[in-house]
Amino acid sequence: MGPLSADQLSLFASQGYLVVESFASSAEIDGMRKRMDQLLHDFDGSSAMNQDVFVQQKEMNEFMYESAEKISFFFEEKAFDEEGNLKQPKEVSMSKVGHALHELDPVFKDYSRSEKITSVLQSLGYKRPVIIQSVYIFKQSGFGNDVAPHQDNSTLYTEPKTTCTGLWLALEDATTANGCMWAIPGSHRSTHLISFAFSSASQLVQTIESVYIVMI
Numbered sequence: 001m002g003p004l005s006a007d008q009l010s011l012f013a014s015q016g017y018l019v020v021e022s023f024a025s026s027a028e029i030d031g032m033r034k035r036m037d038q039l040l041h042d043f044d045g046s047s048a049m050n051q052d053v054f055v056q057q058k059e060m061n062e063f064m065y066e067s068a069e070k071i072s073f074f075f076e077e078k079a080f081d082e083e084g085n086l087k088q089p090k091e092v093s094m095s096k097v098g099h100a101l102h103e104l105d106p107v108f109k110d111y112s113r114s115e116k117i118t119s120v121l122q123s124l125g126y127k128r129p130v131i132i133q134s135v136y137i138f139k140q141s142g143f144g145n146d147v148a149p150h151q152d153n154s155t156l157y158t159e160p161k162t163t164c165t166g167l168w169l170a171l172e173d174a175t176t177a178n179g180c181m182w183a184i185p186g187s188h189r190s191t192h193l194i195s196f197a198f199s200s201a202s203q204l205v206q207t208i209e210s211v212y213i214v215m216i
Contacts, residue, residue: 002116003123012124016188028111029171035107036136039097043073045090067099068133074098078143095145098135108134117167124165132156132164139179151187 004012012018063072079086079093086093102112111117112131121129133156138144156164174180 003119009123015183015185017183017185023116024111024169031107032111032136033171035105036097037091039071039105040073040091040094043090045073045075045086045093069100069103071097071101071104072099076138076140076143077145079140092140094138094140096135096137099133101136102131102134108136120167121165126165144179149184 004018008018008020066072074095074097075086075090075093076095079088081087101108103109112134118129152166153162153164156166158164168181170180
């Protein structure tokens with residue numbers, strides 16, 4: 001995979017997203033999936049912070065804030081019973097793992113800093129692209145939380161202009177039947193909706209910049 005073509009760049013500029021088929025090789029995908037299986041196997045779930053009703057918001061904010069420099073494990077909310085115990089094995093109870101895989105794990109670090117990733121970002125105009133976070137997302141069958149329509153740059157917000165670009169890699173075929181990503185063409189040109197910022201490690205501040213309604 002080399003730099004994006006002129007047609008791809010034009011489509012990305014107009015639609016706000018771009019689908020690139022077979023971006024990662026089978027070997028790369030297999031390597032990352034096996035590595036995550038190993039990370040989950042080695043993870044001691046009894047010491048983890050989860051996203052259920054037993055966790056105070058302050059603790060959750062601190063856990064999220066500190067995960068920027070760690071490999072942290074986040075459980076699905078519905079993975080626990082009323083007493084806070086896992087209802088099924090930890091391997092099928094995860095929501096995501098993040099947010100420093102690109103820094104701390106050799107397999108994910110190699111892929112994140114690969115020539116193909118750098119080439120794509122440089123073709124988008126980045127001179128010295130820097131990775132600010134990485135997250136491995138699970139789509140658990142049967143009890144995973146709903147993901148409401150949102151803008152990723154609500155939590156990756158930069159001023160005076162947006163300088164972050166997200167790369168989403170499907171590690172298995174993603175379809176409308178199993179939870180693929182959806183996007184509204186041109187929505188990147190709409191007014192920014194909500195921003196989140198940490199005023200401290202324990203206080204997450206939400207600010208509403210403006211509100212717009214999209215009719216589908």
